[in-house]
Amino acid sequence: MDEEIDYVRKGYAIAAKIYRDQKDGTQAEIPLFKQWLNHPQNSSKILELGCASGFPIGKEILESGKSYIGIDLSLEQINLARKEFPQWKNYFILAEMLSFCKNQPSNNYSGIISMFSIRHLPRIYHVELFTNIYRILTDGGVLLIDYTYYSDEGRDTWFEDMPMYWSSFSKDWMYLTLKELGFTHIAEYEDIKMFNGKEEKTLFLLYQKILTNQ
Numbered sequence: 224m225d226e227e228i229d230y231v232r233k234g235y236a237i238a239a240k241i242y243r244d245q246k247d248g249t250q251a252e253i254p255l256f257k258q259w260l261n262h263p264q265n266s267s268k269i270l271e272l273g274c275a276s277g278f279p280i281g282k283e284i285l286e287s288g289k290s291y292i293g294i295d296l297s298l299e300q301i302n303l304a305r306k307e308f309p310q311w312k313n314y315f316i317l318a319e320m321l322s323f324c325k326n327q328p329s330n331n332y333s334g335i336i337s338m339f340s341i342r343h344l345p346r347i348y349h350v351e352l353f354t355n356i357y358r359i360l361t362d363g364g365v366l367l368i369d370y371t372y373y374s375d376e377g378r379d380t381w382f383e384d385m386p387m388y389w390s391s392f393s394k395d396w397m398y399l400t401l402k403e404l405g406f407t408h409i410a411e412y413e414d415i416k417m418f419n420g421k422e423e424k425t426l427f428l429l430y431q432k433i434l435t436n437q
Contacts, residue, residue, distance in 0.1 A: 256280075277293060328359070338368075369425050411428050
């Protein structure tokens, strides 16, 4: 895994600022984001996996007054977040998502969100990641993620010369896996927008950890 993670780090070291400049805030405008943020069970601590520069998701959560931690494996991305939001600089932490989740206590976060980040983790670790996400969510805690429609894995270039690594299973695999882990599917939303000069279709999924007192 280290080789692929380092490849992703290298890519964002080259293009962190370019990636930040093209973000327009629409991630925080999708209907499922507000539903996730305002969910009655999402009332304590929130974790963002792959927070990048902190915009727009981290900014929206912090402005809501909720407790938040954002992690990212790219030092350049974390430095951008701390520079743009100096009042919240201590909430942006340099960390790799799987290792971070494995070292968190159980029942620790009422909400976890990951936008366009899990796809950078080798897919052989996706079950382990989601198992730990389930463990560290509080009872009834909510998870919002994006996921790809089709199975894919490999290295590519992004923003012309930015090295990047992608890895995912199909959406059907995601549905089945999260169900088997104990998650309850709440809602989903398909978003279509232009990104880097091409039309991009993204599936957003909202899930909840089972309430054990029900």
